[in-house]
Amino acid sequence: MGGVTYKYFGAPDGATAARVPISMRPEELGGDELGMGGMFTKIKPETMAAMVLTGIEGIPLHKVPPLELVVLHPDYAVVKLPMTVVDPLRGIGEESVGAAAFIWSTVPDRGGPRDAFNVYQLLHEWQDFSHRLHDAGHQAYCLVWP
Numbered sequence: 001m002g003g004v005t006y007k008y009f010g011a012p013d014g015a016t017a018a019r020v021p022i023s024m025r026p027e028e029l030g031g032d033e034l035g036m037g038g039m040f041t042k043i044k045p046e047t048m049a050a051m052v053l054t055g056i057e058g059i060p061l062h063k064v065p066p067l068e069l070v071v072l073h074p075d076y077a078v079v080k081l082p083m084t085v086v087d088p089l090r091g092i093g094e095e096s097v098g099a100a101a102f103i104w105s106t107v108p109d110r111g112g113p114r115d116a117f118n119v120y121q122l123l124h125e126w127q128d129f130s131h132r133l134h135d136a137g138h139q140a141y142c143l144v145w146p
Contacts, residue, residue: 005040005041005042005145006040006041006042006043006044006045006142006143006144007038007039007040007142007143007144008038008039008040008041008045008048008081008129008140008141008142008143009038009039009140009141009142009143010038010129010132010133010136010138010139010140010141011138011139011141012137012138012139013139014070014080014139017070017071017078017080017139017141018070018071018078020078020141020143021071021073021075021076021078021143021145038129039125039126039129041122041125043122044144045067045079045081045142045144046064046067048081048085048126049064049065049067049081049082049085050064051100051104051119051122051123052085052086052088052089052100052123052126053084053085053088054103054104054107055099055100055101055103055104055107055119055123056088056089056092056096056100057084057088061107065082065084067079067080067081067082067142068080068082070141075145076143076144076145077143077144077145078141078142078143078144079141079142079144080139080140080141081139081140081141081142083139083140085140086129086130086133086134086140087130087134089123089126089127089130090127090130090131090134092127097120097123097124097127098120100119100123101116101117101119101120101123102116104116104119105119
């Protein structure tokens with residue numbers, strides 16, 4: 001598997017999120033060990049944050065806030081995504097998801113998927129993830145390892 005893989009998961013707080021990588025080996029991570037169905041993707045959390053905030057909230061790319069570092073370890077890192085990146089997806093319908101995907105696919109000078117349909121699918125996955133987090137009362141975290 002080439003490149004970095006990101007594992008998004010929900011946790012009630014930073015202390016719980018910080019224990020996640022220690023309790024399991026990355027290669028053993030499947031779907032549900034991290035609570036209710038985490039999400040594996042090659043899309044980095046900064047890109048996810050920018051995609052939602054720029055595409056849906058209309059925030060300029062340079063104003064997207066930095067992510068909060070929870071743990072920095074030689075083998076992995078855990079970052080926290082602000083709820084402003086997770087919440088906006090819960091209230092929007094198909095048209096807004098489609099519009100956000102289109103907007104994101106046209107933003108110049110940024111990494112991530114360029115194809116609007118790929119962005120659309122990714123936003124849908126993120127939307128489902130957002131609902132699961134909300135239902136569990138969890139915050140969004142991302143486990144990053146090389």
